[in-house]
Amino acid sequence: MINQRQIEAFRAVMISGGVTTAATALRISQPAVSRLIRDLEDRIGVALFERRTGGRLRPTTDAATLFHDVERYFISLEQISQSAASLRRRSLGSLRIASLPALYVRLLPRFIGRFLASRPDLDIELVGNSSEAVIDLVSSGRCDIGFVDLPFEHARIRRYELAAVSAVAAIPVSHGLAAKAVLAPADFSAEPFISIARATQLRTRIDAFFMTQGIHRELGPETPLSMVACSLVAAGAGLAIVDPFTADSVAEPKVCFKPLEPQIEVQFSLITATDARLPGSARDFISGMQQEFALFAQSCLQHLSASR
Numbered sequence: 001m002i003n004q005r006q007i008e009a010f011r012a013v014m015i016s017g018g019v020t021t022a023a024t025a026l027r028i029s030q031p032a033v034s035r036l037i038r039d040l041e042d043r044i045g046v047a048l049f050e051r052r053t054g055g056r057l058r059p060t061t062d063a064a065t066l067f068h069d070v071e072r073y074f075i076s077l078e079q080i081s082q083s084a085a086s087l088r089r090r091s092l093g094s095l096r097i098a099s100l101p102a103l104y105v106r107l108l109p110r111f112i113g114r115f116l117a118s119r120p121d122l123d124i125e126l127v128g129n130s131s132e133a134v135i136d137l138v139s140s141g142r143c144d145i146g147f148v149d150l151p152f153e154h155a156r157i158r159r160y161e162l163a164a165v166s167a168v169a170a171i172p173v174s175h176g177l178a179a180k181a182v183l184a185p186a187d188f189s190a191e192p193f194i195s196i197a198r199a200t201q202l203r204t205r206i207d208a209f210f211m212t213q214g215i216h217r218e219l220g221p222e223t224p225l226s227m228v229a230c231s232l233v234a235a236g237a238g239l240a241i242v243d244p245f246t247a248d249s250v251a252e253p254k255v256c257f258k259p260l261e262p263q264i265e266v267q268f269s270l271i272t273a274t275d276a277r278l279p280g281s282a283r284d285f286i287s288g289m290q291q292e293f294a295l296f297a298q299s300c301l302q303h304l305s306a307s308r
Helices: 004-016 019-026 030-044 061-088 107-117 131-139 201-211 226-234 244-249 280-307
Strands: 049-051 057-059 094-099 123-128 145-148 157-161 168-172 192-196 218-223 239-242 255-258 269-273
Touching: 004 019, 004 030, 004 057, 004 061, 019 030, 057 061, 057 226, 061 131, 061 218, 061 226, 094 107, 094 131, 094 280, 107 123, 107 244, 107 280, 131 145, 131 157, 131 269, 145 280, 168 226, 168 244, 192 201, 192 226, 201 239, 218 226, 226 239, 226 244, 226 255, 239 244, 244 280, 269 280
Parallel strands: 094 123, 094 145, 192 218, 192 239
Antiparallel strands: 049 057, 145 269, 157 269, 168 239, 168 255
16 A cells, blocks of 8 residues: 555655655655655556666656646645644744745745845745645645745735746757757747646646647647656657746756747746735745845846847
């Protein structure tokens, strides 16, 4: 039978992108994480990761499918414990933050590190989850602040729009398109295309990017995670379009990222509960992240201008 620790190890690797960071998050050794992953694969009879030199793991498409169900499992399993824990966090000395994976891996930890430098007594807990789950965590009071990429209206949610950023193309470094500075919709017409899951803002805007130009794509694998899409690109499964935060965090030498023309703008939002009494630390965090997003968006714009 699949056990809880195997699922935790799988989820940690999928969210963090590697065994090393997963081991740190779970507070166990790297060999222990690898062993749990192997045991899970043996139990279900499916290879979830490709093993690469140096002990690196690359998620398969089956891993992406399983991850979707695992996220729903964790939402149900942790709901009671999170509700109880929220009672202990209603003080000025703690913040619980939920985020979709695109921001969870690099941008948020980097900002939190600087934020805590002047607030050593502040306790911050960072939770990675889907946008739908983040909305639920914040609206129910189990998290103070959330980050999502879904346009929505919710009676119990206050939304702070963050600076728009532009998606980028992910292509193999060995591909002929790697020599181009900027890619257009027509560049993708004869190539297998790796899609981000439906019902997301990014997927909707990617589809519009091609439809408005009358470009037909050869659809390949589909995944809910941009990080998995990049792994598929590295494996030669096709081309992809991903958010720039994923591009900034992926350490994959076989993949390069190119700006697009026309641009595909993606809008992320910071959310809080409408009835929440936010401490000063939370208000400072919100203000700081708005500035962080603006700086990142500006750097993306400068990179696009330099590429033309």
